[in-house]
Amino acid sequence: MISRAIGFEKGFGLADGNFFETFEIMLPKLTEYDVMVQNIAISINSIDTQLRQSGKGTKAPHILGFDSVGIVTQVGGKVPDLVAGDRVLFAGTTTRYGSYSEKQIVDSRIIAKLPENLSAEKAAAMPLAFLTAYELLIEKMGLTAKENCNIGTILIINGAGGVGSIMIQLAKWLGLTVIATASRPESIKWCTSLGADFVINHRKNLTKQINKLGYDSLPYIAVLHSADQYYDEMSELLSPLGNLGSTVTTAKDHDLTKLQKKSGSFVGEYIFAKTDYNFRIETQGKALTLLTKLLSKEMLQSTLTKTLDGFSPDVMYQAHQLVESNQLIGKLVIRY
Incomplete structure (x- = not known):
């Protein structure tokens, strides 16, 4: 399966220019615990800007992105509680291509199903x-x-x-x-x-x-x-x-x-210690399920404060500028 993604070949500073590019990447085959997700809203974190600067920690081309809300499109053979069409949220891993991609393969054990009363944008700000x-x-x-x-x-x-x-x-x-x-x-x-x-x-x-x-x-x-x-x-x-x-x-x-x-x-x-070493990763899915319950009952409020629209290198560059300015309060979300 091919997916369009936004990434870069080498680490770069924003002052040097916009080196984000559009790539066509080959997604891995689903394992028995995996699902394929169509990303619809993602959040930008400080770790994204750090990895972009260093160009280390993920394989090239570097397709970053961790927080996401998406729609399940395919399900592995041992995924018990998700079906195609479910909305889900997750924080991803450093070991696979990230959410700066239209489609993504994610281990179902680090996923939580998103209740209907929660918006994708507000939820995407939260997982990591x-x-x-x-x-x-x-x-x-x-x-x-x-x-x-x-x-x-x-x-x-x-x-x-x-x-x-x-x-x-x-x-x-x-x-x-x-x-x-x-x-x-x-x-x-x-x-x-x-x-x-x-x-x-x-x-x-x-x-x-x-x-x-x-x-x-x-x-x-x-x-x-x-x-x-x-x-x-x-x-x-x-x-x-x-x-x-x-x-x-x-x-x-x-x-x-x-x-x-x-x-x-x-x-x-x-948070990537568990997924880096495949250690008790199911605890992250359970914790995110608690998050969805707290959000649904309005015991927690989303930290979303800024939203950008579009799936392009220019939008990604603008998002990194805002996060890296250290003036942003709360979280920034991009809607695909």
């Missing part, structure tokens, strides 16, 4: 960021995945970003008090609208601001931006037996003895 937030809070920090069944306070650094925007809401649903960081008036307003109990400025001393709120330490801290900048301060701010989590890579080594004396834990989150 939700899985990142869910796995960090539930699987790494040990919180219980039930409404109001947890206690404690969490600090979320970069609350207005794609992951932070969902983590604020998910943490509130779990029962936590949420302190988010933001610096611009519009991003502060955004975090508050999502349910953050407090919003502090990450351009100022965080410890002093936390102390003014009445906290000497915090049991949960999520660093979603600039891990190198915040590691030392957050290690000091963490409560004994607390969890310090990060979704971003570091450029230098960090001293774990800062946490050892508190029996604190440092936990990293990378």
Whole structure:
């Protein structure tokens, strides 16, 4: 099966020009757990811009794209609960061609069916960021995945970003008090609208601001931006037996003895670890099913804030410009 796709041959910076091209790619044959999906709405994530810059991490031609909502067109022999015509959402993998493609082969175990009352655009903004937030809070920090069944306070650094925007809401649903960081008036307003109990400025001393709120330490801290900048301060701010989590890579080594004396834990989150190693991948489909339920019941709101229309190199280039500007609040979705 041939599919039209948008990609590039070598990594490039946006300032060098638009090197996105249209390709005709050969899709792999369906395995017994696979489905073929016709993509109808996709979201652009920061990992897309990082992979475009480096040109590493996926095979050439590089067909990126992870978040998607699409319509199932073919089903493998051991797919029990999906049929042609179902709308689905997923976050994809780094091991196959991504959603910058009209058609895509996806493992059904990382998919959730999309209820009729949810729009494709609003749903497409959510999967990757939700899985990142869910796995960090539930699987790494040990919180219980039930409404109001947890206690404690969490600090979320970069609350207005794609992951932070969902983590604020998910943490509130779990029962936590949420302190988010933001610096611009519009991003502060955004975090508050999502349910953050407090919003502090990450351009100022965080410890002093936390102390003014009445906290000497915090049991949960999520660093979603600039891990190198915040590691030392957050290690000091963490409560004994607390969890310090990060979704971003570091450029230098960090001293774990800062946490050892508190029996604190440092936990990293990378959602493609499961699909890269074919490890418990079905848990992602189950987590996305929870996402669809929370969206349907309006217990979570979509983080969609910007929509572009069209399937072309020019639209993809414009989308990457907007995401890479670091001025975008929430998520950007492209409708095919």
